[in-house]
Amino acid sequence: MTNKLLEIENLKLNFNDYMGTVEVLDKISFSLNKNSWLGLVGESGCGKSVTAFTILRLLPESAEIKNGDILFKEANILAKTEKEMQKIRGKEISMIFQEPQSALDPSMRIGAHITETIRAHRKINRKEVKLQALDILEKVEISNPRYYLNRYPHELSGGMNQRVCIALALVNDPSLLIADEFTTSLDVTIQKRILELVLEIQKLNKMSVLFITHDLALAHECCDYIVVMYAGQIVEKGRADKVLSSPAHPYTKALLNSIPGISKDVKRLQSIDGVVPNLIKPPAGCRFHTRCKHKIPNICDKLFPKVRHLDDGHQAWCHLL
Amino acid sequence: MNKNLQFRINELKRTLNVIITTPLGIIGLLIVFILIISTIIAPLIAPYSPFEADFENSLESPNLNHLFGTDTLGRDIFSRVIYGSRYSLSAGLIVVSVAVIIGSIVGLVAGYPGGRKGAWLMRITDMFLAFPTFVLAIGLAANLGPSFVNSMIAISIVYWPKYARLVYGQALSIKENQYVKYAQVLRENNTRIRLRHIFPNSLAALLVQATLDFGDAILFFAALSFVGLGAQPPAPDWGAMVSTARNYINIAWWMAFFPGLAIFFVVLGFNLIGDSLRDALDPSLRRLKISKLTWLGKLGDHLLVKEK
Amino acid sequence: MKYWILKRLLLLLIVLWGITTIVFIINSVVPRDPAIAMYGSFADEEDIERFNERWGLDKPVWRRYYEFYYYILQGDLGTSVRTERPVIVEIKNTFPATFELATVSIMISFIIGVPLGIFSALKRNKIPDHVTRFLSLIGVSTPNFWLGLLILLVFYFYLGGVGPGRISSAELEPIKITGLYLLDSILSLNWRSFIDSLQHIIYPAVALGFFGLGIVTRMIRSSMLDVIRKDYIKAARARGLSLVGVIWRHAIKNALNPVITSLGVLYGAYLSGAIIIEIIFAWPGLGSFAYNSIIKADSPGILGYVFVIAIFYSFVNLIVDAIYRLLDPRIGFVEV
Numbered sequence: 001m002t003n004k005l006l007e008i009e010n011l012k013l014n015f016n017d018y019m020g021t022v023e024v025l026d027k028i029s030f031s032l033n034k035n036s037w038l039g040l041v042g043e044s045g046c047g048k049s050v051t052a053f054t055i056l057r058l059l060p061e062s063a064e065i066k067n068g069d070i071l072f073k074e075a076n077i078l079a080k081t082e083k084e085m086q087k088i089r090g091k092e093i094s095m096i097f098q099e100p101q102s103a104l105d106p107s108m109r110i111g112a113h114i115t116e117t118i119r120a121h122r123k124i125n126r127k128e129v130k131l132q133a134l135d136i137l138e139k140v141e142i143s144n145p146r147y148y149l150n151r152y153p154h155e156l157s158g159g160m161n162q163r164v165c166i167a168l169a170l171v172n173d174p175s176l177l178i179a180d181e182f183t184t185s186l187d188v189t190i191q192k193r194i195l196e197l198v199l200e201i202q203k204l205n206k207m208s209v210l211f212i213t214h215d216l217a218l219a220h221e222c223c224d225y226i227v228v229m230y231a232g233q234i235v236e237k238g239r240a241d242k243v244l245s246s247p248a249h250p251y252t253k254a255l256l257n258s259i260p261g262i263s264k265d266v267k268r269l270q271s272i273d274g275v276v277p278n279l280i281k282p283p284a285g286c287r288f289h290t291r292c293k294h295k296i297p298n299i300c301d302k303l304f305p306k307v308r309h310l311d312d313g314h315q316a317w318c319h320l321l
Numbered sequence: 322m323n324k325n326l327q328f329r330i331n332e333l334k335r336t337l338n339v340i341i342t343t344p345l346g347i348i349g350l351l352i353v354f355i356l357i358i359s360t361i362i363a364p365l366i367a368p369y370s371p372f373e374a375d376f377e378n379s380l381e382s383p384n385l386n387h388l389f390g391t392d393t394l395g396r397d398i399f400s401r402v403i404y405g406s407r408y409s410l411s412a413g414l415i416v417v418s419v420a421v422i423i424g425s426i427v428g429l430v431a432g433y434p435g436g437r438k439g440a441w442l443m444r445i446t447d448m449f450l451a452f453p454t455f456v457l458a459i460g461l462a463a464n465l466g467p468s469f470v471n472s473m474i475a476i477s478i479v480y481w482p483k484y485a486r487l488v489y490g491q492a493l494s495i496k497e498n499q500y501v502k503y504a505q506v507l508r509e510n511n512t513r514i515r516l517r518h519i520f521p522n523s524l525a526a527l528l529v530q531a532t533l534d535f536g537d538a539i540l541f542f543a544a545l546s547f548v549g550l551g552a553q554p555p556a557p558d559w560g561a562m563v564s565t566a567r568n569y570i571n572i573a574w575w576m577a578f579f580p581g582l583a584i585f586f587v588v589l590g591f592n593l594i595g596d597s598l599r600d601a602l603d604p605s606l607r608r609l610k611i612s613k614l615t616w617l618g619k620l621g622d623h624l625l626v627k628e629k
Numbered sequence: 630m631k632y633w634i635l636k637r638l639l640l641l642l643i644v645l646w647g648i649t650t651i652v653f654i655i656n657s658v659v660p661r662d663p664a665i666a667m668y669g670s671f672a673d674e675e676d677i678e679r680f681n682e683r684w685g686l687d688k689p690v691w692r693r694y695y696e697f698y699y700y701i702l703q704g705d706l707g708t709s710v711r712t713e714r715p716v717i718v719e720i721k722n723t724f725p726a727t728f729e730l731a732t733v734s735i736m737i738s739f740i741i742g743v744p745l746g747i748f749s750a751l752k753r754n755k756i757p758d759h760v761t762r763f764l765s766l767i768g769v770s771t772p773n774f775w776l777g778l779l780i781l782l783v784f785y786f787y788l789g790g791v792g793p794g795r796i797s798s799a800e801l802e803p804i805k806i807t808g809l810y811l812l813d814s815i816l817s818l819n820w821r822s823f824i825d826s827l828q829h830i831i832y833p834a835v836a837l838g839f840f841g842l843g844i845v846t847r848m849i850r851s852s853m854l855d856v857i858r859k860d861y862i863k864a865a866r867a868r869g870l871s872l873v874g875v876i877w878r879h880a881i882k883n884a885l886n887p888v889i890t891s892l893g894v895l896y897g898a899y900l901s902g903a904i905i906i907e908i909i910f911a912w913p914g915l916g917s918f919a920y921n922s923i924i925k926a927d928s929p930g931i932l933g934y935v936f937v938i939a940i941f942y943s944f945v946n947l948i949v950d951a952i953y954r955l956l957d958p959r960i961g962f963v964e965v
Contacts, residue, residue, distance in 0.1 A: 090869030102860035448647035455901035460935035581775030
């Protein structure tokens with residue numbers, strides 16, 4: 001019995017759009033242990049959310065998985081039927097999103113949402129369902145849950161709605177929680193509280209969390225492991241404290257330099273020049289070479305770098321190492 | 322300001338361009354083109370006079386001499402259908418134009434400078450909208466007396482509130498723009514502001530709606546004629562033709578079939594154009610290249626009334 | 630909620646006042662002389678005078694306005710010049726038939742249109758979608774009188790279906806409870822009557838409802854496409870709900886909202902368009918009454934027709950508005 005809850009190996013994903021074939025994910029490989037917190041970090045559009053949806057097999061019709069395996073509890077997700085996936089979604093693997101209010105049906109009460117989620121996976125009678133609903137609302141620190149059961153999403157604040165979404169995700173006791181930027185749209189004051197809430201619950205339930213974010217500061221707060229993505233590829237991964245204190249890849253370094261307070265010797269905030277490349281015709285070699293200050297001509301723009309193993313599971317893909 | 326107007330005219334031109342490239346849009350344009358042509362050169366393409374009676378050949382089914390057959394008085398239906406295009410086209414044109422003009426005036430006056438007076442004006446306008454349109458038109462046309470002109474008046478009266486509302490809505494959002502505020506500072510009078518700034522900028526939305534309504538207007542007029550309140554027999558108007566053909570439907574189906582078919586095609590043509598126009602302005606269409614998307618998106622934004 | 634109802638009813642009264650005034654204005658502008666229409670162009674002076682006196686057409690305008698309201702508030706819509714019976718009686722007799730026709734037509738438009746629109750949205754840009762869009766385009770482009778005549782031709786003459794009118798013979802008429810044949814025959818358990826009524830109403834209802842079918846299909850399709858793109862749909866699937874379940878429980882409910890408002894407008898359109906269909910199918914409803922009034926320049930008749938339809942339409946809109954607010958929890962009853 002391995003300690004690995006989720007293993008993604010060499011995942012390659014394309015979108016077949018009218019405008020061409022977009023190479024969204026390339027050679028994505030990482031694994032997530034039980035009872036641990038992995039941060040999937042990167043800019044907007046680098047493929048983090050797509051990875052999450054691929055795990056849940058909720059991709060649009062234009063998506064095509066070219067290659068790769070996704071093993072969850074040692075079973076291949078990509079081989080499962082839709083019916084099998086429905087049993088997994090919301091029960092074994094849950095997801096919470098960036099905009100809590102959009103994630104809830106505006107014409108349905110909170111209680112109805114919870115009831116629906118419970119009954120989708122378990123056969124219980126009405127009374128028991130209601131008790132569990134009240135229970136889970138209390139667990140996410142909603143006081144007076146009886147009142148909120150009958151309310152509509154638009155009657156609640158953003159923070160309350162996000163708690164509801166977290167409740168929905170946890171009500172069936174999943175092993176893996178995918179959290180896609182779930183604090184980004186909240187007030188700063190509430191962000192911390194919600195993050196701490198999920199942290200507490202994670203430790204309590206011994207759940208694993210795949211935390212998708214573009215905010216390295218947040219990642220620093222809670223992650224055990226970090227995977228850094230750029231333009232659909234993984235550029236660096238390893239233990240969180242290692243990656244954040246001694247980043248190896250130029251992109252990771254640049255990211256850290258653009259955040260005040262984390263990096264030790266920073267005198268000015270630096271932004272990264274250039275834009276994310278178009279993934280219909282991705283750049284050859286290392287995809288970051290168009291913006292990299294330390295690019296080696298004729299190598300970085302021609303060959304994809306082999307993995308460099310730094311100590312203790314810390315890996316990076318760069319020619320400079 | 323002139324540059325602004327020029328920009329929008331160019332945008333309109335490019336939108337037209339998009340319609341032309343859609344297959345259904347092309348069909349629509351073709352149909353309307355045929356309609357306009359047959360209206361103009363009717364005397365040239367019609368083999369017979371639409372009024373000439375020929376009792377010996379009455380109630381003939383379609384044959385080589387008479388493509389659409391003849392009616393009870395022996396008149397050639399094909400020729401009558403061709404001439405009928407004049408009534409339909411002019412009806413559509415007149416009704417929409419008059420309604421747009423009246424509606425724009427009311428909408429402009431109510432929308433700028435706006436405020437409570439304007440809101441009350443719109444409430445009165447809304448009272449017209451409390452009627453089902455056709456019934457109101459019937460009431461008006463019946464009391465004015467059945468004739469082509471009176472039906473034009475009746476339909477225009479029924480149609481203008483829609484455009485008044487549209488222009489009113491446009492005015493409300495346009496008047497928040499900078500150039501209007503500059504004009505106010507420069508103490509331009511209300512009429513000038515309305516005509517020079519607000520109206521030209523609502524033109525785009527107005528024209529789109531008018532185009533979409535053209536087919537409807539023709540249908541409306543045909544229905545009024547059918548009830549006997551529009552063009553009167555012996556005029557070769559399609560609606561009137563179907564009306565007189567009603568009693569002979571089982572012995573001479575062609576009398577009603579072909580004029581009705583003509584109405585159908587013409588309305589279909591305008592609706593096709595209207596549809597492809599609407600599709601062209603939908604910023605969420607992914608089948609267009611990105612460069613077109615951005616300016617279409619902007620055009621679409623300008624056409625949507627912004628909520629404050 | 631009660632507060633809102635009161636507010637709305639007050640507004641309705643104002644609107645009704647506006648409507649009646651407009652109706653009156655229409656009536657006053659009568660270049661067409663009903664006397665001549667009644668007696669023909671060879672009527673002599675005396676007859677016309679007598680006629681005008683009898684129908685009160687020789688009084689000044691403001692007096693007529695006053696009398697107009699005086700009578701209306703008593704429920705008297707005048708007497709039909711043509712039939713010499715009170716207009717209100719004629720309307721009472723003929724309105725149920727039109728109401729039944731319009732209602733069945735609405736049902737056809739929605740019962741066929743809604744599933745079709747949903748289906749079209751789910752199979753977007755595939756063959757079923759194109760076919761549906763094409764059909765709805767045809768629907769909104771077809772003149773209903775032409776369609777009605779074609780249906781009449783094919784089903785009544787060529788295929789020898791039922792005869793014109795509402796029922797085949799007076800014997801088959803159901804007991805009059807509501808005036809709606811379909812309902813009455815069910816309530817009195819008269820199956821033969823029901824079948825016969827159904828056979829008679831289906832053709833005009835299809836002719837009337839075809840237009841709305843096109844509109845409803847397009848509207849639902851567009852609304853569904855909007856809703857499917859929403860985040861809560863994706864979120865629901867991420868919670869393990871099946872695609873069918875999500876569509877059924879979330880998508881359809883939210884997609885239906887904007888369509889409810891169009892229900893009111895469509896109803897008005899059918900009540901109006903009924904006049905045409907009733908003429909063609911010899912349907913003894915308000916529309917036929919209106920048509921006969923038009924031919925004979927029966928002013929009170931025409932006015933009564935416009936009046937009743939306008940009032941009914943306003944009430945329908947009120948009800949539709951209430952239903953809409955009831956269904957969408959985001960829009961309360963506070964706003965008018």
